Amino acid sequence: MFNVFCRAIITVLLLVPASQAGTLTYAVTDESWVPYWIVEDERVSGILHEFMLALDERLPEALQASHPLPPLRTQKLFREGLLQIECCVSKSWRGSAEQAESSLWTVPVLEAEEILIFAPGRRFPYRHLEDLRGRSIATVRGYGYAGSEYFQRNDGADVRALIYRVAQGHSEAGILDRLEWRYLQHEGAQVQAPRWRVEEGPVINRSQLRLRLHPSLAERLAAFNAAVVALQRDGTLARIVARHAPQAHVAGEGEIR
Numbered sequence: 110m111f112n113v114f115c116r117a118i119i120t121v122l123l124l125v126p127a128s129q130a131g132t133l134t135y136a137v138t139d140e141s142w143v144p145y146w147i148v149e150d151e152r153v154s155g156i157l158h159e160f161m162l163a164l165d166e167r168l169p170e171a172l173q174a175s176h177p178l179p180p181l182r183t184q185k186l187f188r189e190g191l192l193q194i195e196c197c198v199s200k201s202w203r204g205s206a207e208q209a210e211s212s213l214w215t216v217p218v219l220e221a222e223e224i225l226i227f228a229p230g231r232r233f234p235y236r237h238l239e240d241l242r243g244r245s246i247a248t249v250r251g252y253g254y255a256g257s258e259y260f261q262r263n264d265g266a267d268v269r270a271l272i273y274r275v276a277q278g279h280s281e282a283g284i285l286d287r288l289e290w291r292y293l294q295h296e297g298a299q300v301q302a303p304r305w306r307v308e309e310g311p312v313i314n315r316s317q318l319r320l321r322l323h324p325s326l327a328e329r330l331a332a333f334n335a336a337v338v339a340l341q342r343d344g345t346l347a348r349i350v351a352r353h354a355p356q357a358h359v360a361g362e363g364e365i366r
Contacts, residue, residue, distance in 0.1 A: 132171040133326070135161055135194035136183035144292035144353035145197075151177050156288070157196050159349045160218065160340070167336035170329075187211065190323055197318035202253075213324060216334045217317040219346065222287040223255070225310035226275055233281065235311055247274040247283035254284055255314040269299065276305045284313065291354035 137158075141148045147155040153174065165172040175183065175192055186192040188211050197218045225235060234240065238256030248254055249271055250264040263280040265271045268289060275283040290309065293300050300307075320333060340346045 132173045133193045134173045134175050134191070135196055136187060136192045137174045137177050138180045138183055139177040140180060143289055145288070148177050153177065156219075156349055156353050159352075160346060161196055163340055163345050163349070164333075164336055167339060168332060184208070187321075187323060190325060193323040193326055195321040198321055199316040199318060201316065203321060211324060213322040213327060213330055215320040215322065215330065216337055217319055218337055219318055219350070221316045221318055222312045223284050223314040223316075224287050224290065224312050226272065226283045226285060226290070226307040227281075227310055228276055228278055229306055229308055231278070231281070232308060232310060235313070238313060241282075241313075244281045245279075247271040247280035268293070272300055272305060272307055276307050282310065283307070287312070288350070288354040295355050 137148070137153055138146070139148055139151075140146075142155075144155050145157045146153065147158070158174075161172055161174070172194070175186070178186070183192060183195070187195055188208075199221075200212075200214060203212060227233075233244075239259055241256055241260040244260050245263050246254075246260040247270075248257075248262045248264050249267060254262075263274060265274055268285055271280075271283045271285060272293075274280045299305060320337065322330060322333065326333075
């Protein structure tokens, strides 16, 4: 109970000065989503962390990160206006009526792609989500997946567990984010071991990730859009992505793959 109380006090101390000083506070959760958000012992890094730092330099407002908080807590604080920015999510992830009423959306920052992975030599034909019907697909517990109504989920605790299940033939395929896969290939020696070996398959879903702004920022939406586009056009965003996912391909303005 004492730790919960202290955490609440820290949150208030972080958020109250923002409104007094004209600073805008953006949400940081305590759950990593590599390489987009990497949270280790409350130290934050990753693509979207660096993007927000770069965005801060392009806007007159100061952008301040929140203390890493549970995801549901950040969404509650956003609805209450104590957090003004969420970076970066798909509209489909915030599709409830309550969230739609409290959301403004910028132009796309980048495009996330989900791909299939297979054990070597075990690839099956795929063109549409319906092609997954009846198959056992490795997934991460608690995550949502396009087409999940067709396939049998084989949940693991995290992405590494997902990859291992596929490599060992416990699932016919797995689904993971392309940049996450690039990051693990570059940073994770574990997935290079023979017993973890898998092959990359086709893209099965794309999600445009955008800044979600609180309705109180309606007059600033155009400025945010201009800043996002500027970071895409001058190559800043592409360089950030390349640092964390070196094999990633930049497809064009607003689309980084």
